[in-house]
Amino acid sequence: MTATRVWEVFRRERAGAPMQHAGSIAAPDERFAEIYAREQYGRRGESEALWLVPRGAVAEIDDFVDEFDLKYRRVDGYSIKERLREARERAGTVEG
Amino acid sequence: MPAPSRADILLPLADDELIVGWRNSEWTGIAPFLEEDVAFSSIAQNEIGHARALYEIVAEELGSTADALAYDRPLDEYRCAPLVQLRRMDWAATIARHVLYETADAIRIASLAASDDPVVAGIAARIDREEVYHRMHAEMWLDRLLASTDGRDRLDHALDELWPYGLGVLDEGRRPELRRALEERLDRALPDVEPAVRGRYEPELAELHDEMTSVRRSAPAGARW
Amino acid sequence: MDGRTAEFLEHVRSGGLVETGDWMPDEYRARLTKFVEMHANSELMGVLPERDWILRAPTLQRKLALTAKIQDEVGHAQLLYRVVEDLGKPRDACLDDLIAGKSKFHNVFHYPTCTWGDVGVIAWLVDAAAIISQKALLKCSYAPYARIMRKICWEESFHILHGRDVVLTLVTGTNEQRELVQEALDRWWEPLMMFHGNPIPADDDPMVHWRIKSQANEEARQQFLEGYVPQVRELGLTVPDSKLRRGDDGTWTYTEPDWDRLMAVVSGHGPASAERLAFRRLSREEVDWVARTVLAEAA
Numbered sequence: 001m002t003a004t005r006v007w008e009v010f011r012r013e014r015a016g017a018p019m020q021h022a023g024s025i026a027a028p029d030e031r032f033a034e035i036y037a038r039e040q041y042g043r044r045g046e047s048e049a050l051w052l053v054p055r056g057a058v059a060e061i062d063d064f065v066d067e068f069d070l071k072y073r074r075v076d077g078y079s080i081k082e083r084l085r086e087a088r089e090r091a092g093t094v095e096g
Numbered sequence: 097m098p099a100p101s102r103a104d105i106l107l108p109l110a111d112d113e114l115i116v117g118w119r120n121s122e123w124t125g126i127a128p129f130l131e132e133d134v135a136f137s138s139i140a141q142n143e144i145g146h147a148r149a150l151y152e153i154v155a156e157e158l159g160s161t162a163d164a165l166a167y168d169r170p171l172d173e174y175r176c177a178p179l180v181q182l183r184r185m186d187w188a189a190t191i192a193r194h195v196l197y198e199t200a201d202a203i204r205i206a207s208l209a210a211s212d213d214p215v216v217a218g219i220a221a222r223i224d225r226e227e228v229y230h231r232m233h234a235e236m237w238l239d240r241l242l243a244s245t246d247g248r249d250r251l252d253h254a255l256d257e258l259w260p261y262g263l264g265v266l267d268e269g270r271r272p273e274l275r276r277a278l279e280e281r282l283d284r285a286l287p288d289v290e291p292a293v294r295g296r297y298e299p300e301l302a303e304l305h306d307e308m309t310s311v312r313r314s315a316p317a318g319a320r321w
Numbered sequence: 322m323d324g325r326t327a328e329f330l331e332h333v334r335s336g337g338l339v340e341t342g343d344w345m346p347d348e349y350r351a352r353l354t355k356f357v358e359m360h361a362n363s364e365l366m367g368v369l370p371e372r373d374w375i376l377r378a379p380t381l382q383r384k385l386a387l388t389a390k391i392q393d394e395v396g397h398a399q400l401l402y403r404v405v406e407d408l409g410k411p412r413d414a415c416l417d418d419l420i421a422g423k424s425k426f427h428n429v430f431h432y433p434t435c436t437w438g439d440v441g442v443i444a445w446l447v448d449a450a451a452i453i454s455q456k457a458l459l460k461c462s463y464a465p466y467a468r469i470m471r472k473i474c475w476e477e478s479f480h481i482l483h484g485r486d487v488v489l490t491l492v493t494g495t496n497e498q499r500e501l502v503q504e505a506l507d508r509w510w511e512p513l514m515m516f517h518g519n520p521i522p523a524d525d526d527p528m529v530h531w532r533i534k535s536q537a538n539e540e541a542r543q544q545f546l547e548g549y550v551p552q553v554r555e556l557g558l559t560v561p562d563s564k565l566r567r568g569d570d571g572t573w574t575y576t577e578p579d580w581d582r583l584m585a586v587v588s589g590h591g592p593a594s595a596e597r598l599a600f601r602r603l604s605r606e607e608v609d610w611v612a613r614t615v616l617a618e619a620a
Contacts, residue, residue, distance in 0.1 A: 006403075023469065024403055026412075027131065028615050031236045036131045038229075040396055043138055044389075044476065060342075121375050124391055125368035126600070128608035130399040133368075137392035141385055148381045163380045187611050240615055247614040311437045312379035315498055320490050321379040321437075 007033045008058055010051040011041050019051055103154045105216060107165075108294060109204065110150035111176035112265070114166055116197060117143030118304060119180060128187055135233060142226045149219060167312050171297065171305050178292040179261035181301040184254075188247075191237045192254035196262030198234045199277050201227065203270050238281070252284070263291035333462040333532040340464050341407045349531050353463055354408045355424075356533055361401035362419050362426035364394045369597045370434040371443065379437065386483045390444060393476040400469050407465065420602045422589045429512045431591020438501030441491055442509050444484025446549060450516045452477045453544050457536035492556050506553070507561045511578065514562075517541040519580045546573040 006026050010019040022041050027033035033052055041047050088094045120140035127133035151162035158165075179197060184190060205227065208220035241247035262278075263271050271291065279286055312321070322330070326346040332339075339345055345353075368391050375391065378384035402412040418424040429447050434440070455474050461467040491498040523529045523537035546565075550573070553560055564576045585591075589598065 023400060023465075023472075024407070025131075025399075026403060026406070028240075031239075032131070035135060035233055035236065039131070039134045039138055040399065043134075043392070043396075044479075046475075118376060121372075121388060124372040124375060124388075125365075125395070128611040130365070130395050130402070133395045134392055134399065137388055137395070141388050141392070144381060144385055144388070148385075151381075166381055167379070187608055244614045246610060250610070307376055311374075311377045314437075315379075315495055319498065320494055321383060321487075 005029070005033075006055040007037065007052045008055055009037050009041055010053070011047040012049040013046070014048050017048070019049075022047075022050075024055065102157050102213070102216065105208070105211075105213075106150045106154050106219075108175040108177070109208075110147045110154065110165070111174050112180050112197075112201075113143045113150065114147035115174075115176045115301070115304065116180040116193075117141075117147060118308060119183065119193075122183070122185065123190070139230050139233065142230065146223050146226070149222070153215060153219060167309050168317070171302060174297075174301070174305075175294055176301070177261070177265045177294050178296050178298055179258065179265055181298040181304070182258075182261065183300045183304070184258075186254070188241065188250035189254040189258065191234070191241060192251055192258050193261075194230075194234045195238055195281075196255075196258055196278070197265065198227065198231050199281070200262055200265035200270075200274050202231065203273050203277070204266060207270070242282075255282070255286075259286055260289040261292045263289065264293045264296075330531070336532075337462065338464040338467075339462055349533075350408060352527060352531060353466075353533055354405055354410055356528060357401055357408070357466055358405050358410065358415055358418075359425050359427070361398050361405060361415065362424055363430060364398035364401060365419075366426045366430040366597060366601075367394050368398075369600060370430060370432070370593070371440070374434065374437065374440045377437070378440075383487065387440065387444075390480045390483060393480070397469075397473050397476070400472070401466075404465050404469060416601075416605065420598055420605060422598060425587045425589075428515050428583055428586045428591065429509075430597070431586045431589075431594045432508070432512055433593045435508070436501050436505060437487075438491065438503075438505035439509070441484055441487035441502060442505040444480050445488050446484070446506075446509065446513055446553075447516070448477055448480045448484060449549055450513055450541075450545050452481065453541050453548075454517065454536070457534065457541065460532075460535040462532035488556070492558070502556075503558055506558055510561050513545075514542070514575060515578045515580075515583045515586075517545065519583065543573055546575070547571070 005028065006024050008024050009022045011022040012019050025033060025036050025040055027036050030052075037050055037052050041050055085094075117140045120136050120143065123136050124133060127136055147166065148162050151165040155161050155165055179193060182193070184193065202224075205220050205224045209217050209224060211217045211220065238251075241251045263274065266274055275286055315321070325344070326348075329344070329346055329349070333349075339349075371387070371391055371394075375384060375387050378387050402415055405415060406412055415424070419426070429443075429450075434443065452474060455470050455477065458470045459467055459474065461470065488502055491502045518538040520539035520542070521537070523540075526534065526537060528534040529537065546567075550560060550565065550567075562576050564574065566574050568574060586594070589595070
């Protein structure tokens with residue numbers, strides 16, 4: 001069978017876990033896709049739930065730009081350790 | 097007249113499930129697409145699982161074991177319907193049989209689920225829950241085949257042959273219900289025919305039974321496998 | 322080698338991963354596709370030697386376990402052909418090549434299965450050999466394939482348990498049942514020794530070079546022997562190789578398999594190759610109409 005459509009399958013392994021990408025299946029339509037996804041990702045009771053998404057509906061974003069190094073949005077942009085040490089010395093509260 | 101025993105009620109169903117499970121397993125590795133291979137494998141496993149659960153109930157009543165009932169009875173003690181005995185390695189025939197069997201089975205199971213015997217009602221309810229998936233699969237294929245001229249022709253041809261056998265899955269009283277359900281679903285009339293009833297043994301069953309029991313018979317009774 | 326390829330090579334060799342849409346050198350794509358295709362073919366062809374035994378399984382539990390095992394294998398083939406499809410080769414083309422004898426599948430699936438003893442030995446030892454390779458493939462640079470390996474390894478562990486249980490039951494049974502296992506082992510030992518391929522050093526193996534494989538063939542074979550020879554012997558079974566010996570350094574020596582014979586087998590000249598390919602060819606022709614019917618509506 002030359003499959004005409006591909007679905008991406010996401011699965012939740014157990015209650016509370018996030019949906020994770022599990023792979024893809026090929027099927028002629030949604031009804032077949034549902035049955036095939038159940039088989040491939042659920043026959044051994046390994047999934048709590050599945051999401052089926054037509055491949056074309058998935059928008060991928062994988063380019064992130066940070067030209068000017070805006071590290072203040074990230075914790076490692078600050079040297080908290082340094083500043084704290086300085087503040088403690090100033091306040092005379094440095095331990096040991 | 098004594099009430100039917102659990103063996104009387106459940107063995108025909110158990111034998112049907114065992115043999116149709118065997119037939120569905122014959123597609124392993126050679127189904128039209130890999131996905132159907134996997135799907136029919138699940139259906140076969142469910143059917144064999146049902147057979148096992150049913151045999152266990154009967155075995156308790158008879159002082160036997162599920163495996164002994166499945167494998168060790170003489171051929172003429174099997175109570176399976178002729179429909180499941182037939183070997184039809186053609187996809188249209190397989191889907192036709194799947195539809196006939198699942199529709200008849202749904203009628204039969206619904207009646208068992210209403211039984212006064214809690215054990216019978218209980219097992220019927222559990223089987224019914226799994227059968228939902230089989231019916232979904234059969235429905236999907238039915239729609240696919242009905243949607244194309246070629247598919248519809250092949251299906252009709254297969255149904256013409258298998259319809260008497262489909263009728264034979266059920267007791268006389270329930271056959272009209274089967275006819276109504278199928279005529280509506282298939283949007284066609286089904287002919288008046290003599291049903292192929294239980295107690296009739298197709299030659300294919302002897303071949304199946306021979307192969308099914310070949311390994312088991314190679315060791316003395318009671319050997320562990 | 323151009324700069325882009327060199328960069329890619331550096332990326333994979335330092336543990337970097339590749340996803341489906343990423344650029345990849347033609348050589349990488351070609352080797353990877355062929356490798357995964359062979360794996361898919363093997364899972365599919367592996368079904369044929371085993372399917373008859375579902376029908377003959379001597380208890381309901383064995384019937385169920387074997388059906389589930391084989392179902393897993395078809396499922397694996399499905400997933401692997403999907404990967405190949407995303408790399409650019411449609412499944413139909415793969416199946417056409419397989420049936421025409423133009424592509425390869427693992428040696429072990431070119432051999433006949435003769436008894437219930439084979440069922441145990443295959444599920445236990447052949448799957449054990451496979452899982453060693455598959456665990457190494459968890460580190461494949463091509464991430465979609467590596468992810469499928471996780472699912473495959475998980476499912477294979479059930480198969481090995483089932484196989485071992487079948488073998489243990491037979492060796493604790495009648496003398497005839499015990500003999501079934503030994504006789505099967507006698508026939509399957511040579512294919513098992515060939516399973517991991519000829520002992521090409523890692524440095525000379527292009528598959529390792531591109532980090533598609535991360536384990537040399539001989540390393541995998543040694544791992545198999547180290548793990549499983551003791552398990553075979555503790556059951557009182559004899560490994561049919563008088564030269565098999567474990568050295569003080571832990572290295573196993575054995576009768577060198579005939580590597581030319583392996584090549585012939587995987588190219589379709591094994592004892593059951595022709596019959597199996599013919600079987601697949603027949604089923605494909607018979608159900609072409611199904612594909613046409615199903616797709617007609619979708620078009």
